[in-house]
Amino acid sequence: MAKKPDNSRMTDSSPSTNAVGRRHPGHCGPRLPYSMVTILAAIAAIVPLSSVAQGEKPMISIAIHGGAGVINRDVMSTADEQAYLADLGRALDAGYEVLDSGGAALDAVTAAVRILEDSPQFNAGRGAVFNHEGINELDASIMDGRQLRAGAVAGVRHVRNPIELARLVMDRSPHVLLAGAGAEEFAREQGVELVPSEYFYTKLRWRQLEKARGGGKFNAAEIGYFGTVGAVALDRAGDLAAATSTGGTTNKRYGRIGDSPIIGAGNFADNDSCAVSATGSGEYFIRTVLGHEISSLMKYRGLSAEAAAREAIHGTLERIGGKGGVIVVDRAGNIALEFNSGGMFRGARDSKGRREILIY
Amino acid sequence: MAKKPDNSRMTDSSPSTNAVGRRHPGHCGPRLPYSMVTILAAIAAIVPLSSVAQGEKPMISIAIHGGAGVINRDVMSTADEQAYLADLGRALDAGYEVLDSGGAALDAVTAAVRILEDSPQFNAGRGAVFNHEGINELDASIMDGRQLRAGAVAGVRHVRNPIELARLVMDRSPHVLLAGAGAEEFAREQGVELVPSEYFYTKLRWRQLEKARGGGKFNAAEIGYFGTVGAVALDRAGDLAAATSTGGTTNKRYGRIGDSPIIGAGNFADNDSCAVSATGSGEYFIRTVLGHEISSLMKYRGLSAEAAAREAIHGTLERIGGKGGVIVVDRAGNIALEFNSGGMFRGARDSKGRREILIY
Numbered sequence: 001m002a003k004k005p006d007n008s009r010m011t012d013s014s015p016s017t018n019a020v021g022r023r024h025p026g027h028c029g030p031r032l033p034y035s036m037v038t039i040l041a042a043i044a045a046i047v048p049l050s051s052v053a054q055g056e057k058p059m060i061s062i063a064i065h066g067g068a069g070v071i072n073r074d075v076m077s078t079a080d081e082q083a084y085l086a087d088l089g090r091a092l093d094a095g096y097e098v099l100d101s102g103g104a105a106l107d108a109v110t111a112a113v114r115i116l117e118d119s120p121q122f123n124a125g126r127g128a129v130f131n132h133e134g135i136n137e138l139d140a141s142i143m144d145g146r147q148l149r150a151g152a153v154a155g156v157r158h159v160r161n162p163i164e165l166a167r168l169v170m171d172r173s174p175h176v177l178l179a180g181a182g183a184e185e186f187a188r189e190q191g192v193e194l195v196p197s198e199y200f201y202t203k204l205r206w207r208q209l210e211k212a213r214g215g216g217k218f219n220a221a222e223i224g225y226f227g228t229v230g231a232v233a234l235d236r237a238g239d240l241a242a243a244t245s246t247g248g249t250t251n252k253r254y255g256r257i258g259d260s261p262i263i264g265a266g267n268f269a270d271n272d273s274c275a276v277s278a279t280g281s282g283e284y285f286i287r288t289v290l291g292h293e294i295s296s297l298m299k300y301r302g303l304s305a306e307a308a309a310r311e312a313i314h315g316t317l318e319r320i321g322g323k324g325g326v327i328v329v330d331r332a333g334n335i336a337l338e339f340n341s342g343g344m345f346r347g348a349r350d351s352k353g354r355r356e357i358l359i360y
Numbered sequence: 361m362a363k364k365p366d367n368s369r370m371t372d373s374s375p376s377t378n379a380v381g382r383r384h385p386g387h388c389g390p391r392l393p394y395s396m397v398t399i400l401a402a403i404a405a406i407v408p409l410s411s412v413a414q415g416e417k418p419m420i421s422i423a424i425h426g427g428a429g430v431i432n433r434d435v436m437s438t439a440d441e442q443a444y445l446a447d448l449g450r451a452l453d454a455g456y457e458v459l460d461s462g463g464a465a466l467d468a469v470t471a472a473v474r475i476l477e478d479s480p481q482f483n484a485g486r487g488a489v490f491n492h493e494g495i496n497e498l499d500a501s502i503m504d505g506r507q508l509r510a511g512a513v514a515g516v517r518h519v520r521n522p523i524e525l526a527r528l529v530m531d532r533s534p535h536v537l538l539a540g541a542g543a544e545e546f547a548r549e550q551g552v553e554l555v556p557s558e559y560f561y562t563k564l565r566w567r568q569l570e571k572a573r574g575g576g577k578f579n580a581a582e583i584g585y586f587g588t589v590g591a592v593a594l595d596r597a598g599d600l601a602a603a604t605s606t607g608g609t610t611n612k613r614y615g616r617i618g619d620s621p622i623i624g625a626g627n628f629a630d631n632d633s634c635a636v637s638a639t640g641s642g643e644y645f646i647r648t649v650l651g652h653e654i655s656s657l658m659k660y661r662g663l664s665a666e667a668a669a670r671e672a673i674h675g676t677l678e679r680i681g682g683k684g685g686v687i688v689v690d691r692a693g694n695i696a697l698e699f700n701s702g703g704m705f706r707g708a709r710d711s712k713g714r715r716e717i718l719i720y
Contacts, residue, residue, distance in 0.1 A: 182615020255542025264649035289624030296656035
């Protein structure tokens with residue numbers, strides 16, 4: 001899915017290819033009659049914001065996260081840090097390349113999240129944490145900003161890439177949220193290959209479970225950082241999309257579902273406002289409906305993506321004691337990366353040349 | 361829980377008991393010195409809106425619903441109609457009596473929803489519809505407008521009153537949403553009595569399943585009306601609460617979860633805006649995050665409860681093809697009952713003397 005960048009089209013984006021206002025240096029054409037000028041002006045007026053006509057492609061943007069929480073710079077080894085940065089970079093660039101070759105935001109966020117799910121380092125897919133019974137239970141959701149289409153799965157145990165199953169729920173079922181064994185039955189019917197539970201075994205996560213069990217009681221801070229990965233993107237067509245995937249919390253019990261598969265909480269996209277993916281203390285994101293809160297602050301209070309993300313994290317979420325972060329992209333391609341935890345694995349890239357990957 | 365109305369306190373609410381401005385007709389006291397007048401004026405300024413001080417109790421309001429959808433007046437028998445109205449009336453009054461005796465909005469909505477869950481006529485609790493496998497899977501959620509506290513359960517099969525389990529999740533767990541067998545494990549640990557699945561068997565629902573199965577394919581309109589029951593309330597302390605409970609959709613598959621247990625979609629409460637409970641085509645309510653949308657329209661666009669409910673149902677929801685209704689109460693006690701389906705079983709009662717129960 002992560003196609004190579006379409007370099008021919010990248011070359012096309014140079015100002016010299018402006019189709020309407022094209023100039024051939026050294027060539028001086030005949031003076032146009034007034035009526036022709038009027039017609040050209042009218043055409044220009046009809047497509048004033050069509051950047052293609054202006055020789056500039058529309059803005060594309062993508063942001064990703066790999067979880068937020070207590071990330072201690074002193075404790076993390078340089079090797080670990082490099083490994084995190086490398087996988088975040090691969091995911092960011094894979095998503096960006098989809099957008100840059102003219103692909104859809106939906107495909108871009110799927111490509112980015114799949115790479116983070118396949119990495120054993122993040123709490124999603126392959127690297128998911130263990131629940132109280134020593135089982136990996138995965139949640140994911142995806143949303144298409146065009147028609148508020150959405151798909152999500154909760155508590156699946158044998159799906160390699162839950163984000164792809166969420167996408168199938170959106171594309172091929174009348175439902176939004178499927179849970180547990182029923183969701184896996186749907187997966188089988190859709191021809192999704194199920195993997196044995198051993199696929200999700202990693203030593204690090206097992207040690208974290210043992211530690212959490214030893215502590216007797218669940219404590220998010222104990223396990224290093226909150227999990228969850230996510231991506232938000234704006235494509236050339238002006239469409240927004242958001243994707244989020246998680247293993248939930250180490251030692252979780254009772255079929256607990258967090259915010260990641262909850263549309264409006266951990267994941268939301270609306271072409272009229274923004275795309276959001278969240279990570280943190282999930283229950284607080286559900287109670288504040290934080291993804292939709294950011295969208296509402298933009299839509300109804302006129303805040304920018306950055307101001308809305310700041311208000312939501314440091315206002316709405318913090319007022320009830322919530323911790324975590326969000327990534328946001330708006331329909332103009334502006335990116336906001338906001339958190340109130342010690343750090344957030346995150347990356348941002350856009351067609352204006354921004355490319356950054358950060359942890360602290 | 362549904363206490364008798366506290367009539368002595370109702371008598372207390374007559375204007376003659378105004379503690380600050382009390383007047384004894386025929387008695388003319390000594391003229392107060394200026395400084396005393398100032399002090400009294402200052403006290404009055406401090407508690408100008410405290411209705412207790414003015415001899416009027418604060419407004420209390422409750423609204424309930426028992427599902428929205430295609431409700432055909434010509435097809436429904438008078439006996440059925442009377443039975444629906446009777447149970448709606450019992451639920452409405454039970455909730456109102458909790459409020460009127462000074463109880464909390466949370467207790468009022470729990471009391472109202474429990475009665476609707478116990479009635480075999482509504483698609484929640486006892487009268488829940490069957491899923492594709494012929495099993496009843498119940499969802500419910502509750503929210504406290506004070507601190508945005510919330511609890512929810514999804515896909516439970518042996519819980520007589522899912523709304524009470526949702527309340528326990530809110531009150532006694534760090535979680536918001538528990539699903540399936542895990543939620544029932546939590547129920548057992550909390551001493552909740554589990555009932556055998558036969559408790560949920562009703563002839564009507566079984567026939568509806570057979571009809572739906574026969575049709576080969578799920579069709580919401582076919583089964584008469586969308587399920588779900590709910591209640592929203594404002595208590596004397598000015599606190600809002602919302603509760604929603606459902607059996608989901610007849611013949612549902614794949615562990616489908618609708619909007620009822622999703623905070624922000626089918627259920628939401630925030631003391632700063634309103635309490636909402638929804639019923640209808642659940643997937644559309646999830647995608648539009650409709651409960652939180654109504655709250656946002658009030659909070660950030662300054663709409664009234666009625667205008668926000670109208671905009672959300674006939675604007676936001678209808679734009680993507682969704683059908684159903686909402687009940688809303690705001691912090692001033694205003695009630696909105698809005699739907700775009702053929703009808704909605706609904707009731708409203710407040711301390712200004714309004715009491716109505718409607719179907720069409």
